[in-house]
Amino acid sequence: MAALAGSALLGIVAGLIWAAVAPRAVLQEVARGQAGVVNPESSAYIVADAWFCLIAAVGGLITGILGYRFLVRRTVWTAAAGLVLGALAAALLALWIGGNIGLGTYNHLLATSKTGALFHESLALGAKSALAFWPLLSSAVIMLAESGARRSAAATGPGKSDASGMWTSGPAGEHSP
Numbered sequence: 318m319a320a321l322a323g324s325a326l327l328g329i330v331a332g333l334i335w336a337a338v339a340p341r342a343v344l345q346e347v348a349r350g351q352a353g354v355v356n357p358e359s360s361a362y363i364v365a366d367a368w369f370c371l372i373a374a375v376g377g378l379i380t381g382i383l384g385y386r387f388l389v390r391r392t393v394w395t396a397a398a399g400l401v402l403g404a405l406a407a408a409l410l411a412l413w414i415g416g417n418i419g420l421g422t423y424n425h426l427l428a429t430s431k432t433g434a435l436f437h438e439s440l441a442l443g444a445k446s447a448l449a450f451w452p453l454l455s456s457a458v459i460m461l462a463e464s465g466a467r468r469s470a471a472a473t474g475p476g477k478s479d480a481s482g483m484w485t486s487g488p489a490g491e492h493s494p
Contacts, residue, residue: 324380324403331372332414339365341437346430366444373450380404381458401452408451
């Protein structure tokens with residue numbers, strides 16, 4: 318539950334950051350309740366998607382690193398499952414928060430502006446596949462960290478110290494100094 322809650326909180330922050338930094342296309346009111354893009358070749362859509370991908374990737378790395386450090390090493394698979402599900406929830410929350418900030422203003426301007434008025438479009442994610450970045454990177458970090466931990470444990474062998482400096486048992490249960 319801690320993994321889910323922490324990831325969800327990070328997703329809210331990510332949505333706020335995305336809403337703050339992502340560009341929006343400029344629209345012009347062409348008729349009552351209808352608007353068209355001023356510059357059809359605007360890169361605002363692609364840049365907004367790129368910002369979401371970058372924020373989701375950083376969120377996935379943070380979730381994976383902190384989750385592994387504080388949860389997965391202690392509770393193994395249940396924390397890992399919680400982190401991956403939390404990462405998916407975080408990506409969806411970031412999309413929802415970022416998309417809804419400014420939506421009310423956009424709808425109000427669309428309904429009340431005079432023909433010819435210019436205003437910014439609300440934020441939307443065109444590439445829905447970007448939602449996979451957060452859980453994918455969280456999973457990759459956990460998998461790589463766990464793989465490294467297992468290799469290090471296998472390399473220490475019996476009677477050698479492990480990564481924490483603790484001595485492991487030798488043959489027949491004897492403890493090494």
